[in-house]
Amino acid sequence: MKACFAEFVGTFVLVMGGVGSAVLAGGHIGFAGVALAFGLSLLAMVYTIGPVSGCHVNPSVTLGLFLAGKFPGSRIAGYWAAQVLGAVAAAAVLYVIASGAPEFSLGAGFGSDGYGIRSPDHYSMPAAFLCEVVMTAFLVLTVLGSTDVKAPVGFAGLAIGLVLTLIHLVSIPVDNTSVNPARSIGPALFAGSEAVSQLWLFVVAPMIGAAMAAGVYGLMRSGGMEISASRAAQALPTEQIERESF
Template sequence: MSDTTNQPSTATKLVAEALGTFLLVFGSIGAALFASDFGTGANGSSLGIGFVGVSLAFGLTLLAGIYTWGPISGGHFNPAVTLGLAAAGRFKWKEAPAYIIAQIVGGALGTTLIVLIGIFHPDGWLTNAQDSGFASNGFGDASPGGFGLGAAIIAEVLFTAVFLLVILGVTHPQRGTAGFAGLAIGLTLTFIHLASIPIDNTSVNPARSIATAIYGGGEALAQLWVFLLFPLVGAVLAGFLHRALFEPRGVMPAQATARVK
């Protein structure tokens, strides 16, 4: 019989999921809005962090969240990860709705605090940020590179599937990389952003997309469905694919989440 005396409660897990998603959104979207394009210095060099800096912000905040709260909740911080793990047999389907709600709340809190900071800028920073979409995901005119709906759909399905396959591989209870899992997952999210920010500003995380769209204006909200639906499609497909290809028939790890030990 397994010892459950030291297992975190459901409430504790949900708080951990909310905090991890908050950290991911607040840190990475804050970097995108405050620091990605900060003008030039006295010698004409750029002071902004650009796509590379924003990509690193996503990877580093996820890495920090995984090592901080992963041992408590499994460190999903993303509805797509939660459903992908459930599809792979690593997480209970019945627990997914509560996790997803906690993630959405944490992400929304992250962008709300960015808004509160922006209110105190004297030169209309917040208005400009919202007029430019508030780092929301988008296609067509809302795409950084002008890519259309089809490109956004393919990118979200493909990159989310790759993300889940990495997570499922490095967190496998028998074959995983244990303490290095968080590093592999964070670096994977970094390269995903490096490749796909120009396409649709990179979602692969519906909670992140909701968090920015609620402040991004009408176009961001109108296009949000793409960044809710297709990351989930990619994640679930990856979960079922991993289960079919890499798990022995009838021998599934007992509800192992994306836990870093």
């Protein structure tokens, strides 16, 4: 329960910080500012709730960690529920704040993701789908690699926060950037029926990207172990190799 509550809090902060920057300050800070807000929000939460839950704050990350053998399947449902509830709660708070401005209108999309006419630069559905798959794979692969037992200790938050910033810098013009089904679900529930009708893409594509990342990570990890073993064998005298084989 503590871990699930931490996931709720972490996802709440991510949506408030990232989507909040787009809804409340997007006209002042632009795409780059919104991208940085998402990255900083995640970076802060990695160090805040990471020791409690691992700071997934994203159903795709949870799936990727499970497929990579780093997370038990029995805990997936609880994490997913906490993440979605945290995103919806943040969107509700954000809606109350945003509606306090006289010029507020849901017609702007309320920070929701979309393709076609709902895309910032009117990218097509196939373009948005491919973008979400690839960008989510980047994110999940970074999470898997930076939290590996062989990775430098204490730097995972920086790597993960920076890659989320990079992802947003690339893909905000395409579809407002999801790479996180919970982040997409929260604002879409307040943005109207058109946002909800396109929500499927921002659930399916990130999950595919997470599965791809787990597969790539598995191939690299096993390949790296084989290379290390080969190099170790080359570096050791024959007699020592024979002794250590027993």
